[in-house]
Amino acid sequence: MRVVRVRYAPSPTGTLHIGGARTALFNYLFARHEGGHFILRVEDTDQSRQIEGSEAAMMRGLKSLGIVWDEGPDQDGGYGPYRQSERLHRHQAMADRLLAEHKAYRCFCTPEQLEQDRAQRQAQGLPPRYSGRCRGLTEDDVRARAGERSVVRFKAPMEGDTVVHDLIRGDVRFDNRIFDDFVIMKPDYTPVYNFAVVVDDHDMGITHVIRGEEHLPNTPKQIFIYEALGFEVPAFAHLPMILAPDRSKLSKRHGATSVEEYRDQGILLGALANYLLLLGWSSPDGREILTIDEAAQEFTLERVQHTAAIYDQKKLEWMSHEYMIALPVEQVADAVRSFISYSTETGPEFLAVVGLSRERAFTLVQLAEQMRFFYEAPESYEAKGVAKHFGPGAVERLEALAERLAHQDDWSHDALLAAYDQLSEELGVKRAELIHPTRLAVTGRTVGPGLFELVELVGREASVERLRQAAERIRAGLV
RNA sequence: GACCCCAUGGUCUAGAGGCCUAGGACAUCACCCUUUCAAGGUGGUAACCCGGGUUCGAAUCCCGGUGGGGUCACCA
Numbered sequence: 090m091r092v093v094r095v096r097y098a099p100s101p102t103g104t105l106h107i108g109g110a111r112t113a114l115f116n117y118l119f120a121r122h123e124g125g126h127f128i129l130r131v132e133d134t135d136q137s138r139q140i141e142g143s144e145a146a147m148m149r150g151l152k153s154l155g156i157v158w159d160e161g162p163d164q165d166g167g168y169g170p171y172r173q174s175e176r177l178h179r180h181q182a183m184a185d186r187l188l189a190e191h192k193a194y195r196c197f198c199t200p201e202q203l204e205q206d207r208a209q210r211q212a213q214g215l216p217p218r219y220s221g222r223c224r225g226l227t228e229d230d231v232r233a234r235a236g237e238r239s240v241v242r243f244k245a246p247m248e249g250d251t252v253v254h255d256l257i258r259g260d261v262r263f264d265n266r267i268f269d270d271f272v273i274m275k276p277d278y279t280p281v282y283n284f285a286v287v288v289d290d291h292d293m294g295i296t297h298v299i300r301g302e303e304h305l306p307n308t309p310k311q312i313f314i315y316e317a318l319g320f321e322v323p324a325f326a327h328l329p330m331i332l333a334p335d336r337s338k339l340s341k342r343h344g345a346t347s348v349e350e351y352r353d354q355g356i357l358l359g360a361l362a363n364y365l366l367l368l369g370w371s372s373p374d375g376r377e378i379l380t381i382d383e384a385a386q387e388f389t390l391e392r393v394q395h396t397a398a399i400y401d402q403k404k405l406e407w408m409s410h411e412y413m414i415a416l417p418v419e420q421v422a423d424a425v426r427s428f429i430s431y432s433t434e435t436g437p438e439f440l441a442v443v444g445l446s447r448e449r450a451f452t453l454v455q456l457a458e459q460m461r462f463f464y465e466a467p468e469s470y471e472a473k474g475v476a477k478h479f480g481p482g483a484v485e486r487l488e489a490l491a492e493r494l495a496h497q498d499d500w501s502h503d504a505l506l507a508a509y510d511q512l513s514e515e516l517g518v519k520r521a522e523l524i525h526p527t528r529l530a531v532t533g534r535t536v537g538p539g540l541f542e543l544v545e546l547v548g549r550e551a552s553v554e555r556l557r558q559a560a561e562r563i564r565a566g567l568v
Numbered sequence: 569g570a571c572c573c574c575a576u577g578g579u580c581u582a583g584a585g586g587c588c589u590a591g592g593a594c595a596u597c598a599c600c601c602u603u604u605c606a607a608g609g610u611g612g613u614a615a616c617c618c619g620g621g622u623u624c625g626a627a628u629c630c631c632g633g634u635g636g637g638g639u640c641a642c643c644a
Contacts, residue, residue: 100644135643200642216570216640240642258573267571267640275642282644306572306639329574329637336636364580367593371581375592394581397637401579404594414607449606474604509603524603536605 093125095297097151097158098173098286100132101143104347105150107400108301108331108339111365114381115328115393116299117156118366121385128293129161133174134285150348154362155381168293173285176292180280183288183318184241184273192317193273195231196223196242218269241274243284243313251309256297256326256390263309271310287311291320299326299390302397326390329369330397339400355428355453356405357421360412364405368398378411410451418444421456428457436464437546445538445546459537463547466555467533474535475568478525482518484560487526489516491556500549502541509541530559 097113099105105113120127129151131144144162151158160166170176187193198206198219207217224244245268253261273284280288290298305327315322333343345351351361359380366384367377370393376383413421422443433439442463443456450456470479493512497504513520524540531552537543544552562568 098644102644132644196642203642211569214569218640255573261572263572272642277642281642286644301638302573303638304644327573332637334579338637367580369580373582375582377580377593396574398581399579401594404580407594410606451606521603528604534604538605540603 091296093120093123093296094128094294095120095125095299096128096130096290096293096295098130098132098289098300099147100135101139101147103140103143104146104349106339106347107351107361107365109147110150110154110156110348110361111331111368112299112301112328113151113156114154114362114365115370115388117158118370118381118385118388119297119299119390120159121382122388125296126159126166127157128166128168128295129158129164129171130289130293131162131172132282132285133172134279134282146349153348153352153358154365155359156362173289176285176289177279179292180274180285180288181278184278184280184284187243187273187317188241190317191244193241193243194224194226194270195234195239196270196272197226197234197237197239198222199238216267219271221270224270238276240272240276241278242270243273243310243317245270245310245313251312253305253308253312253325255305256324257393258305258327258395261305261308265309268310268313273314283307283310284314287314287318287320290323291315291318295323297324297326299328302327302330326393329394331368332397332399334399334401336399344402351405355425355455355457356409357412357416357424357453359416360409361405363412364408368400369394378408378415406451413447413450413456418447421447425453425456425460428453429460430457431461431464433464436551437548441546445542448538449536462532462534462537466551466558467531470529470533470559470568471535474525474529477535478529479559479563479568483526484563486516486518486523487530487556487560487563490523490527491553491560494549494556495553497549500545502545505541505544526559527556531555 095116097109097116099109099113117127119125129148131147133139133144148161148163158164160168160171162169162171165171184193188195196219202222203219206220210217219242223242246265249265251263251265253263255261271283272281274280308325308327312322314320331339333339335343339346345354348358348361352358362381363378366379366381370384370388372379372384372387373392374387418440422440425443433442436442442460446456446459446463450459489512493508497508509520509523513523516523525535527544528537528540529535531544531547547555559568
């Protein structure tokens with residue numbers, strides 16, 4: 090049995106889109122499961138559409154999700170080059186061959202002519218197909234017009250059926266009469282996608298073409314080419330699409346669509362990969378939290394869904410939170426660093442702060458924000474909290490608290506709890522009436538970690554200082 | 569419009585003729601816990617698109633309809 094070889098072949102026109110990421114991921118998972126090779130090929134034939142730095146961005150995106158390729162532009166595996174533009178001689182050689190064998194022909198029709206044809210057919214209610222005007226040109230005709238602008242068209246079959254054996258959907262049958270003689274080489278004698286992809290996939294020994302569903306209608310054309318060239322046809326598998334919540338194609342107006350944007354939102358990328366692999370696939374035992382490696386163990390195309398999936402930001406964030414609390418704290422700490430805009434040089438130990446704060450953060454952006462007060466005293470207090478906890482008697486309670494804590498030697502969680510209990514008894518107020526004003530004074534917020542854990546970490550000096558500060562501000566009418 | 573794909577709660581899905589009184593997860597609601605929030609615990613609301621067949625029996629098979637999506641480039 091031949092070793093499995095699959096590829097992800099993005100066009101370098103931007104950053105890694107989550108649809109592309111999912112396709113890459115499924116290819117990768119399949120390769121790993123089958124003990125095969127995963128290849129990265131850059132489809133950069135159309136120079137005009139390229140975006141500078143895009144190839145590097147794609148690679149970064151894939152790596153950040155934990156997808157590694159066995160062969161690619163930066164990783165030779167003996168099947169290179171891995172940039173389509175560098176394979177031009179192969180495309181041209183194959184086009185030459187098709188021309189020589191009369192399986193393709195020169196077409197001199199101008200774009201204007203074609204546009205006219207199209208309009209005419211449309212007026213007659215016919216589907217827009219190439220007329221075949223140049224199909225009958227003799228070799229003398231072609232020689233005579235040698236200098237003219239021309240493209241190469243493939244002679245599509247005019248009868249019969251073509252069946253795509255799709256590993257996910259089963260056999261899909263197409264009536265060959267719906268295909269016209271499509272262009273395979275542009276006027277500058279560079280290939281069009283449907284042609285280049287076949288030559289490259291063949292040359293690279295690709296055994297399984299796993300790609301988005303949008304490619305399914307093009308597959309018969311590619312099969313024509315495989316057959317015309319005498320190449321073995323690979324197996325195909327067309328993945329369901331990922332749709333926006335309104336069932337339309339995912340686009341910028343739906344918010345984040347690229348891996349980069351999710352990273353900037355502070356979504357943990359391990360979680361993103363995990364979420365993505367669940368879009369259209371499920372593990373046999375129903376587990377939802379699993380790493381790429383774990384998924385690769387069980388990944389089969391048979392378990393891939395046929396239906397388009399609508400992506401759900403809520404579930405993604407939930408998953409990010411799951412990773413947030415499950416990952417080693419050091420890892421979360423490393424990840425959150427780039428989101429922090431305040432100094433953490435002085436103040437409580439970073440890892441401890443991360444450990445305490447991560448429990449209620451869904452993204453790294455949130456985490457960074459929730460960690461802020463450990464390093465910076467609040468400058469203002471949440472209005473809702475002021476109304477609730479800084480009312481009559483609050484100043485006295487805050488001052489009493491400051492006074493008591495200033496002399497509190499045992500600064501452990503339990504000792505602090507005992508101190509609050511004692512003071513609440515002395516003052517004849519409920520413990521909560523001490524706790525909430527403290528939280529607000531120390532953090533500026535009404536929500537956060539358990540008070541005693543938090544105060545323990547903030548430390549005595551800073552805590553007392555913030556209690557006094559709050560009392561003063563209230564007296565001065567500043568809050 | 570033509571061709572192709574698809575159809576289980578709001579969302580992701582399990583389900584390959586009887587195991588389904590349709591299971592899990594997210595979201596949502598209620599309650600519990602409690603020092604707030606989050607987490608956690610318990611419970612609840614909520615789905616087999618419709619119509620015909622096939623079969624003793626259909627979410628599962630077939631046909632039709634409807635709906636959604638995709639493709640129809642000298643883009644990839």
